[in-house]
Amino acid sequence: MSRANEGQVKNRSAAPIQISAEQIIREAADRQEPHILDPVTKVHDAEEYQSYLSSRRKHFEDNIRYRREHIGNWVKYARFEEENKEYERSRSVFERALEVEHRSAELWLRYAEFEMRNEFVNRARNVLDRGVQILPRVDFLWYKYAYMEEMVGDAEKCREVFERWMNWCPDEGAWLSYARFEVRCAKSIATKDGGKQQPILDMATEVMKRYVNEYPCAKSFLKLGKWAEHEAKDISLARTVxxxxxxxxxxxxxxxxxxxxxxxxxxxxxxxxQRARVIYQHAIKLLRLGERSKSIGDKDEEISSNEKYRRDELYKAYVAFEKKHGQKDGIENVILTKQRAEYNKRVESDPNDYDAWFEYAKLEEDHGDTAAVREVYERAISNVPPAQEKQYWKRYIYLWIYYAIYEELEIGDMDRATKVYDACLEIIPHAQFSFAKIWVQAAKLHVRKRDLDAARKLLGKAIGLCGKEKIFIEYISLELTLGEIDRCRALYNNYLKAMPHNCKAWSRYADLERSVGETDRCRALYELAVSQQALDMPEVLWKGYIDFEIEEGEGDMARGLYERLLERTGHVKVWISFAQFEGTEIGRGVKDARDIFDRAYNRLKEDGLKEERVLLLDAWRVFEKTKGDTAGVSSVEAKMPRRIKKKRMQVDEESGAEIGWEEYFDYHFPDDEGAASNLKILDMAAKWKQAQDAESSDDSDSDSD
Known part of the structure; x- marks a missing residue:
């Protein structure tokens, strides 16, 4: 069996004998080794006592010899001699230790405490005096020295100690201790006089003033102000500080x-x-609480996290102050400051959030001064969109427009508004895209300034750089308002050269010539327009041309235009308009109108346009009712189709798969080929259904009888 499997548990079931946590703790406590106490030495006579002292001294000397630099050995040795009332020996041990390490502040402190415990005041004073001379930067030696002098009731010597200490420029704790010492002295003097007079704290005040002069910082001034208010009870001094x-x-x-x-x-x-409110408002304005931490052009101000927290607390304190002691204006000012802080946070997190800039500028326009509004707009327009694509610039451009409108309407500074538009036009990349509204607004501003030459120059430049339809329209409208017809014609010529397909431009040009009585020029323009190969809305142009001839009373010319138009298109509306024209006063009469309706009907029938035929018949019937006779109405109604609901299969255009059935309406005209037989079948089916309904009604009547 391998050693790798020796430590594995083979049986994971519960053991028959369970051990609790209490048993484990009790067993651990029982197995602890007993604490070995130091042996107790019993001394019966002086000889044994001296022998005991010699052995202990030999032990301490050996420890010192082994670790001479260890201060604890020296202190234990001196403590042993002190416990045995051997003060000279203890003092000798301390002196020997100081020869080894005289820079140890703890050793000097233990030496002084030894002398003080045994009421050797002068010796303690000498030890502390030596200690502070060697280690003048160790504060607790000075504290111990001053404390000892005060405890023995020697105020003058204590003051001398503090004065010696102050010459070394200690930290604020030393100065505050000195001032508190002077306060205690003043109170003790007042107590000796019977306690009827207030203690005179002039010396303590002088100490604090010396402290502020020594450390001219915010911390020292605040310490002095707080001390003057709470300790010295001198309100005027605190305010002055x-x-x-x-x-x-x-x-x-x-x-x-x-x-x-x-x-x-x-x-x-x-x-x-009121003074507190002025201080708060001055702080908010100076520190720009609720606004940007730095103004435009200033150097970056490094603010620590602690200072940011304190500024937030200052603003919260101001809000609480206004809620307790403020009036309506003060509370509104606090709310505005908070809103400014929120908007600043939004625009700093996302400088291209132009909606936030709009709201921020609107807030300043409603409640802020001119400088604040201009600063917000300047900050906003400095955030140019990162990409030169028009979709990113659409919102940004309105910042410039609102800025210029504010300068013109609210401030009345039209020159500054002009500079705003000029700066905007310089920053737009006209090679990629441009904005007609900027050119138009800038030109209108020049017009309001009565500087027509500048407006014309700007619009001419806009035509060259931008060339949009809106610029032509506004430029022509300006010249037309001024009565400059020749300039309008020149602009229309350039307009049509740039956009020959624009039917509205042709129509406006023709309307201009017609308005000044130039009928021949107007007709020539229409002829030139309809002869163009490509037009965006030719129906508008043809309609305008025909309406022009009708208004001029040229029926033959209008009729010829209709015929020319029908050669290009067979739209049902053209046929209806042509027929209605013939029925007017300058037309040839109702008979010719019927002929045109009939021509249109046959033409649409040949093309198989059923819905258009229905529209034509509806218009024809209305015409017959208004200007025709009963026979004409009857003939038209005889041609009216019958609407039938049908079903057809829907097919997906992309995949060609069948989607499902859909219902639609179809029209059956009486004069269509094959429609008559279908209509007869439908009529017979309708008659059969009526007969069936009649028979069923007769059977029900007989059953009831």
């Missing part, structure tokens, strides 16, 4: 959120709500 912090400190220190928060909280506690 906070104001000095905002004026005298460096910008990076004075702009800290905690300075404004503590200053405003101080004013709020004093009941100066």
């Amino acid at each position: 906070y104001e000095s912090a905002l004026v005298e400190l460096e910008p990076e220190e004075a702009r800290q959120a905690r300075v404004f928060k503590q200053f405003s909280a101080f004013e709020e506690r004093q009941g100066e709500y």
Whole structure:
């Protein structure tokens, strides 16, 4: 059997004897080795006592000899001598230890505590004096020194210790300890005088002022302000300190959120709500709370996460302050600031979210000043779409339009609005695409400025770079409003050269010539238009041409146009319009109209267009009812078809598979070949069904009798 299988469990069923966790813990406790206690030495006389001391001293000396640099051995040795009232020996051990490691602050502290425990005050003072001279940067030695002098009631020496310490420029804790010491001294003096007078804290105040001068930072000023308010109870001094912090400190220190928060909280506690509000508003404007952390063109401002948290807390404190002490305007200002913060967050996360920019600009237009609105628009238009594709630029262009409209209508600065349009036209890649609305809006702005030359120049440039139909239409509309017919003709010529297939352009040009009384030019334009090979909406052009001839009273010309049009297309609406034209005053009469209807009917019958024939017959019947006679109506109704519901199989166009049956309506005309026999069969079937219904009704009557 291999060793690999020796550790495997062969039987996984429960063991017959179960061991609980309690048994395991009890067994572990029973098997622990007993703690070996140090032997107790009993001394019966002085000789044994001296022998015991010698053995212990030899033990400590051996430990020191083995590990001379280990301070714990020296301290234990000195402690042993102290317990046996051998103070000189203990002091000698400490001195020997200091010769080994005089830079050990813990050793100096243990030495001083030994002297203090045994009430050797002068010796303790000497030890601490030596210690602070050798280690002046170790604060707890100074603390111990000052504490000892204060405990023995020697305030002057304690003050001297603090003064010596302050010469080494310690941290804020030392200065605060010095100030608190002066406060205690002042209170003790006031207590000795009977407690009727308030303690004079001038010396403590001077200490705190020296501290601020030594460390001119936001932290020291705030410490002094808090101390002046709560400890010294000097409100004017506290206010002066906070104001000095905002004026005298460096910008990076004075702009800290905690300075404004503590200053405003101080004013709020004093009941100066207006002063507190001014401080909050100044902080929000300076730190741009709820807005961008930096303005356009400024250097990047590095803000730590802790400072960001403090600024958020400052803004929350301002909101709470306005809710408690503010009025309607103040609360609305807070809400606006919060909305600005939300919009800033949206646009910073996605600068190309133009809907957010629209809403942000609208907010500033409704409640902000001109500079804020312009800043938002400038920030928005600086986010150019990343790709030069028109679909990404459609929303972006409206930022420029709204910006220019704001400058023109709200501010009244038309020159700045013109510059906005010019900048927009420069940034658009006209080689790939362009926007006619920008050109048109910019040109209309020049017109409102009464600068027609600039408007014409801009629209001419737009035709060259953009060449869209809207630009031609607006340019022609401008010149037509000004009465410049020759300019309109020149523009229409360029318009038709660029878009010869555009029927609306031909129609508008013809309408222009007709409006100025140039009938021949109008007719020539229509002739030139209908002779074009490719037209987008020829029916509009032909209709306009025919209507023009009818309005001019040229019936023969209109009739000729109808005939020419029918040569190109046999649409049922053309036939109906032709027949209705013949029935008018300038037409040849009802007889010719009937002939045209009949021609159309036969033509559609030959082409097999049943639905178109139905439309023609409906129009023919209406014509006969209005301008014909009863015989004409009867003849038309005799030609009306019969509508029959049928079924046919649907087939998928792509795969050719059968989808299912569908119902549709078919028309059977009386004059169609083969339709008469079908109609007779249908009539006979209808008569047979009527006869069956009559017989069934007779049988039911006889049964009832």
